[in-house]
Amino acid sequence: MNGAPRAVAGAEPVPAGRDAILEVRDLWSGYGDTMVVRGLDLRVPAGQTVVIIGPNGHGKTTLLRTISGLVKRRRGEVWLAGERVDGRSAEYLATLGMVHIPQGDLLFPDMTVEENLLMGAFLPRSWRKRHAALEHVYGLIPGLRERAGQRARTLSGGERRLVGLGRGLMREASILLIDEPSLGLAPVAIERVYAAIRDIHAQGTTILLVEENFTHIGDVADIVHVVEMGSIVRTGPLEELSRDQTVVQTYLGTL
Amino acid sequence: MNDRELRPVLEGRALCKNYGGLRAVVDVSFEVRAGEILGIVGPNGAGKTTLFDVITGLTPATSGDVLLGGVSIADASVHRRCALGLARTFQQPTIADSLTVLENLYLAASFRRNRREGGRAGDIAEAVRHLDFVGLTDRADTPAGPLGVFDKKRLMLATALATNPRVLLLDEPFGGLNPQEIDHVMRLIRTLRDGGLAVVVIEHVMRALTSLADRVLVMHHGAELFVGTPSEMLADPQVIEVYLGQRHGADLTQREPRA
Numbered sequence: 001m002n003g004a005p006r007a008v009a010g011a012e013p014v015p016a017g018r019d020a021i022l023e024v025r026d027l028w029s030g031y032g033d034t035m036v037v038r039g040l041d042l043r044v045p046a047g048q049t050v051v052i053i054g055p056n057g058h059g060k061t062t063l064l065r066t067i068s069g070l071v072k073r074r075r076g077e078v079w080l081a082g083e084r085v086d087g088r089s090a091e092y093l094a095t096l097g098m099v100h101i102p103q104g105d106l107l108f109p110d111m112t113v114e115e116n117l118l119m120g121a122f123l124p125r126s127w128r129k130r131h132a133a134l135e136h137v138y139g140l141i142p143g144l145r146e147r148a149g150q151r152a153r154t155l156s157g158g159e160r161r162l163v164g165l166g167r168g169l170m171r172e173a174s175i176l177l178i179d180e181p182s183l184g185l186a187p188v189a190i191e192r193v194y195a196a197i198r199d200i201h202a203q204g205t206t207i208l209l210v211e212e213n214f215t216h217i218g219d220v221a222d223i224v225h226v227v228e229m230g231s232i233v234r235t236g237p238l239e240e241l242s243r244d245q246t247v248v249q250t251y252l253g254t255l
Numbered sequence: 256m257n258d259r260e261l262r263p264v265l266e267g268r269a270l271c272k273n274y275g276g277l278r279a280v281v282d283v284s285f286e287v288r289a290g291e292i293l294g295i296v297g298p299n300g301a302g303k304t305t306l307f308d309v310i311t312g313l314t315p316a317t318s319g320d321v322l323l324g325g326v327s328i329a330d331a332s333v334h335r336r337c338a339l340g341l342a343r344t345f346q347q348p349t350i351a352d353s354l355t356v357l358e359n360l361y362l363a364a365s366f367r368r369n370r371r372e373g374g375r376a377g378d379i380a381e382a383v384r385h386l387d388f389v390g391l392t393d394r395a396d397t398p399a400g401p402l403g404v405f406d407k408k409r410l411m412l413a414t415a416l417a418t419n420p421r422v423l424l425l426d427e428p429f430g431g432l433n434p435q436e437i438d439h440v441m442r443l444i445r446t447l448r449d450g451g452l453a454v455v456v457i458e459h460v461m462r463a464l465t466s467l468a469d470r471v472l473v474m475h476h477g478a479e480l481f482v483g484t485p486s487e488m489l490a491d492p493q494v495i496e497v498y499l500g501q502r503h504g505a506d507l508t509q510r511e512p513r514a
Contacts, residue, residue, distance in 0.1 A: 154274060184459065
């Protein structure tokens with residue numbers, strides 16, 4: 001193991017980012033007295049899929065929640081398509097096409113699967129295209145069509161996650177934030193979900209995705225950032241990071 | 256497999272659970288012995304957690320029987336089943352957030368099988384032993400609510416052990432954990448198995464499940480699709496079709512990390 005300094009991306013100046021859909025500068029965020037995101041810089045170029053890897057409790061989910069306006073930032077800036085948006089409401093960010101698919105499913109328990117999906121098309125311009133969007137989502141995600149008329153509260157944990165993912169795909173996104181899409185899913189469902197993410201990526205959608213480890217991101221990641229203690233400690237293409245023994249031992253494990 | 260006890264500790268016989276017209280569990284039978292780990296897998300919505308709910312009495316079976324140590328517990332309440340030696344964990348961390356880590360263990364111990372002698376000092380000693388085992392001793396006096404996922408999952412395991420079970424049902428113990436944390440929890444489960452506990456694990460993390468389980472039951476649409484060893488499961492065309500997927504199946508067979 002060599003003793004090279006670990007900080008890479010965090011130390012680089014953030015480029016002016018003409019092509020970045022999303023840009024985060026020196027972002028600090030947290031709960032009460034605890035700062036969870038600590039001086040994080042990030043660029044998500046248009047049309048790319050950027051993946052953030054890191055351990056539990058190191059700020060990945062809080063980062064997404066802060067970007068989408070669900071958690072108020074303490075310091076720093078968030079830019080979406082050239083517009084400064086930190087401090088703006090989640091509702092406003094939604095009208096700009098920011099779609100956040102959270103880790104918990106947050107479904108409406110007494111609505112059916114289809115009604116929950118339709119809630120994802122709540123903006124007027126999405127509502128007009130809702131029938132086509134439904135067909136698209138039913139085609140992408142396994143098992144939803146069969147459960148269309150079933151109330152969300154009667155679904156299994158994994159099925160609820162699939163509905164939550166489908167709901168996020170019901171409208172066009174300028175950027176899609178996805179929090180641990182593989183969590184709690186059967187292997188074949190993970191395969192389908194990642195195939196869906198690849199399709200969405202191929203259509204040109206910009207994606208910022210958070211995962212616990214490298215296992216599933218092989219085909220989708222254009223660039224990978226490793227987050228520890230609330231800031232980015234490593235950055236690179238997956239092939240490069242997967243040659244780094246420290247990173248591999250931490251995020252691939254030995255089974 | 257350890258055959259110190261030939262008779263199954265836990266047995267399900269032709270279990271069925273209907274919710275209105277929905278058949279969540281369809282004629283499922285299984286058995287697990289002391290010192291054995293039975294894995295349960297299947298697509299999302301296959302009825303795995305509902306099967307746990309039926310076994311533990313959270314919801315009554317529509318038909319069929321559950322036997323613990325050869326005796327039917329189908330009519331027993333949830334806490335009675337716990338006192339007879341059946342403990343479970345949940346997908347989501349299910350602990351008392353407002354209590355400290357140690358208080359969570361005292362609460363669990365009040366449902367314990369075989370009331371223990373030794374009074375207060377004995378309670379503390381036993382609770383500390385379980386915290387030591389899962390590696391949470393230094394968190395004993397911390398409120399449980401703000402703990403991270405890994406700590407909460409270990410606490411939930413410790414509270415299950417505090418009931419002194421004969422059978423441990425684990426619902427996705429590895430979900431949301433990183434590889435090192437998964438390794439840690441796997442070591443804990445192996446130790447418990449070697450100590451003679453019968454363990455049933457629902458899990459989607461295949462690398463962990465296939466290396467832990469002695470046998471695997473695959474459920475599909477509520478019913479049994481396959482029963483066999485992990486390596487038989489990985490090679491079964493039906494299981495690959497409905498559960499593993501072509502790619503994932505190939506990855507697991509090779510056991511090579513994909514980069």
